[in-house]
Amino acid sequence: GAVVSQHPSWVICKSGTSVKIECRSLDFQATTMFWYRQFPKQSLMLMATSNEGSKATYEQGVEKDKFLINHASLTLSTLTVTSAHPEDSSFYICSADLRTGRFEQFFGPGTRLTVL
């Protein structure tokens, strides 16, 4: 149980275009999901907390107009990187917790974004 998937697993796009990444909880409902960014050989940096039915909460320094988050259902959160630039190239990972008193987060397999 507690499986999280992401789609696509990798994407290459041209500078200036927008890219949407999906995060799904496959066997549980996730009222809250989290989005992280990981540059090569670096740590996971929390970008935002995605809340079902309400606005996402962004970490300090993360541009909410550039990284649009939508959590329209209890099993799906999407991250849209708008007007992508080469510096946005990174590994984007989502996670969710069970909200049952367990604090563990279950991570998706990640999406490798390359902006040319």
Add this chain to the structure above:
Amino acid sequence: GENVEQHPSTLSVQEGDSAVIKCTYSDSASNYFPWYKQELGKRPQLIIDIRSNVGEKKDQRIAVTLNKTAKHFSLHITETQPEDSAVYFCAASKGVGSNQFYFGTGTSLTVIP
């Protein structure tokens, strides 16, 4: 916000030896401390976690200790094996209601056969 520091950044040990990775955190409200193992290009996998009401937890060859007063916690791996080679991350969270994870900078562990 929370600031988690992790040391060392790289660690090489001989197979069978022990490995210790240390983390410190800044926010005294943090009360959940997981450790994740990540292989290259893959998702992080939870290996052990500890809550602030416990000082130590052990699972076979892996143990975690927590000193809440000093705001530091450590991962101990005994009898290391080559398959333990990976990047390990510690994290801190306030838990229920505010379960954002703030990760340490990571430790690349190499176990030499």
